[in-house]
Amino acid sequence: MxxxxxxxxxxxxxxxxxxxxxxxxxxxxxxxxxxxxxxxVRAAGIDRIVVVVAPESYSIKAILGSDVSYVEQAxxxxxxxxxxxxxxxxxxxxxxxxxxxxxPLIRSGSLESLARIHRDNSAxxxxxxxxxxxxxxxxxxxxxxxxxxxxxxxxxxxxxDLKIREVNSGVYRIKSSWLWxxxxxxxxxxxxxxxxxxxxxxxxxxxxxxxxxVTVQDPTEILGINDRAQLAAVEKVLRxxxxxxxxxxxxxxxxxxxxxxxxxxEIGEDAIVMPNTHVLxxxxxxxxxxxxxxxxxxxxxxxxxxxVLASVVTEATLENEVEIGPFSNVRSGTYxxxxxxxxxxxxxxxxxxxxxxxVNHFSYIGDADIGMEVNxxxxxxxxxxxxVEKHSTRIGDGALIGSDTMLxxxxxxxxxxxxxxxxxxxxxxxxxxxxxxxxxxxxxxxLGRDLQN
Numbered sequence: 001m002x003x004x005x006x007x008x009x010x011x012x013x014x015x016x017x018x019x020x021x022x023x024x025x026x027x028x029x030x031x032x033x034x035x036x037x038x039x040x041v042r043a044a045g046i047d048r049i050v051v052v053v054a055p056e057s058y059s060i061k062a063i064l065g066s067d068v069s070y071v072e073q074a075x076x077x078x079x080x081x082x083x084x085x086x087x088x089x090x091x092x093x094x095x096x097x098x099x100x101x102x103x104p105l106i107r108s109g110s111l112e113s114l115a116r117i118h119r120d121n122s123a124x125x126x127x128x129x130x131x132x133x134x135x136x137x138x139x140x141x142x143x144x145x146x147x148x149x150x151x152x153x154x155x156x157x158x159x160x161d162l163k164i165r166e167v168n169s170g171v172y173r174i175k176s177s178w179l180w181x182x183x184x185x186x187x188x189x190x191x192x193x194x195x196x197x198x199x200x201x202x203x204x205x206x207x208x209x210x211x212x213x214v215t216v217q218d219p220t221e222i223l224g225i226n227d228r229a230q231l232a233a234v235e236k237v238l239r240x241x242x243x244x245x246x247x248x249x250x251x252x253x254x255x256x257x258x259x260x261x262x263x264x265x266e267i268g269e270d271a272i273v274m275p276n277t278h279v280l281x282x283x284x285x286x287x288x289x290x291x292x293x294x295x296x297x298x299x300x301x302x303x304x305x306x307x308v309l310a311s312v313v314t315e316a317t318l319e320n321e322v323e324i325g326p327f328s329n330v331r332s333g334t335y336x337x338x339x340x341x342x343x344x345x346x347x348x349x350x351x352x353x354x355x356x357x358x359v360n361h362f363s364y365i366g367d368a369d370i371g372m373e374v375n376x377x378x379x380x381x382x383x384x385x386x387x388v389e390k391h392s393t394r395i396g397d398g399a400l401i402g403s404d405t406m407l408x409x410x411x412x413x414x415x416x417x418x419x420x421x422x423x424x425x426x427x428x429x430x431x432x433x434x435x436x437x438x439x440x441x442x443x444x445x446x447l448g449r450d451l452q453n
Contacts, residue, residue, distance in 0.1 A: 005048040005093045006041045009082045010101030011073040016227045024101040029238045030262025033104035043108035050089045052082045078193025084183050093176050100170040102225045113214045118173040124209035128171040130219040139168035148211045149204040151197035169222035368393040377403035384409045
């Protein structure tokens with residue numbers, strides 16, 4: 001049986017978020033806040049996690065999966081009541097870390113320090129605190145000559161109490177053999193709820209142990225989220241952490257305040273992420289890339305030495321030394337082999353393009369398989385939709401597609417074939433053949449290497 005466990009409280013209604021999404025599932029830098037907390041708990045070495053949820057919290061369970069346990073708090077009777085619901089799930093556990101589900105910036109190192117101080121002092125309860133300039137509506141930490149003796153909720157604080165700058169984080173480490181009897185003996189507060197904060201005063205009055213504390217060095221760790229403004233404030237902090245981490249690993253970010261990088265992104269050394277750029281989801285950016293300015297990369301894999309200028313790349317794969325942009329849109333299912341060049345205002349969808357090929361300007365290429373050393377002139381369109389179904393286009397190695405060509409799919413352009421400017425191609429073009437006109441017709445066969453003759 002595990003000696004330690006964590007309980008995360010997410011049963012609150014979160015009405016101030018004014019959302020149909022549970023508060024704990026609002027995203028911070030590409031990840032749900034409760035998932036960020038779970039990650040920190042696991043990184044602190046706590047594998048047994050119980051999440052206290054409201055009834056019918058299917059969406060939370062779908063996100064967290066079966067790696068955590070769940071208990072329900074049917075009635076909203078306070079944080080103390082919520083923790084009490086987890087008792088049966090924590091049989092045999094000697095120490096419990098309790099966290100609110102809306103404080104996603106908590107670091108694993110702080111949780112490790114909390115556990116160590118608690119254990120070293122054989123404490124009944126250890127409180128994670130912070131000293132802040134503006135405590136707002138956070139609970140104040142009251143101390144006497146013996147240490148912490150209470151947590152004073154903001155609405156119960158006197159003018160003198162409100163001068164205190166040490167505040168409660170809502171994160172505790174508690175001795176379980178003391179916890180359960182103490183919880184049962186708690187009296188409801190003035191608002192009718194059983195509050196975890198009252199446990200601190202109960203422990204201070206109990207001579208069988210002590211109350212200890214850990215004060216975080218970075219007060220932003222304890223920032224909680226109750227509304228959209230606080231959500232934005234927390235995301236700004238985490239964005240700053242993420243940018244700093246990558247800069248320390250050898251990534252250049254000239255203006256971190258204008259860059260948005262999600263927490264699961266990977267970036268190689270000597271990459272440059274320029275201003276007003278978003279790198280989102282599960283994206284991977286290779287070594288030496290230049291991304292932006294004004295680019296969006298989402299759930300994509302970008303190889304080494306690529307350039308994406310003022311363009312959008314979504315659910316796509318780029319090999320090495322690919323150039324894109326400006327103002328192009330590389331959509332889902334696209335695969336660009338090494339040394340491909342995508343010019344300005346090009347849209348690609350569900351297309352593979354071979355090595356050293358080019359799609360120059362103002363083109364749409366969808367549902368296509370394009371070979372190596374292909375040059376696609378400006379204004380080319382694969383007409384892949386007939387109003388009912390999508391159809392594919394194949395272009396062989398070495399083909400040259402003239403500007404403003406319409407390729408009416410399904411159509412197959414053979415290797416080293418050419419289309420004249422403005423051609424409307426409705427039939428397959430054999431290898432080494434030039435077609436021109438509307439509809440396109442054969443102008444010359446077997447062009448071979450000399451496409452000018």
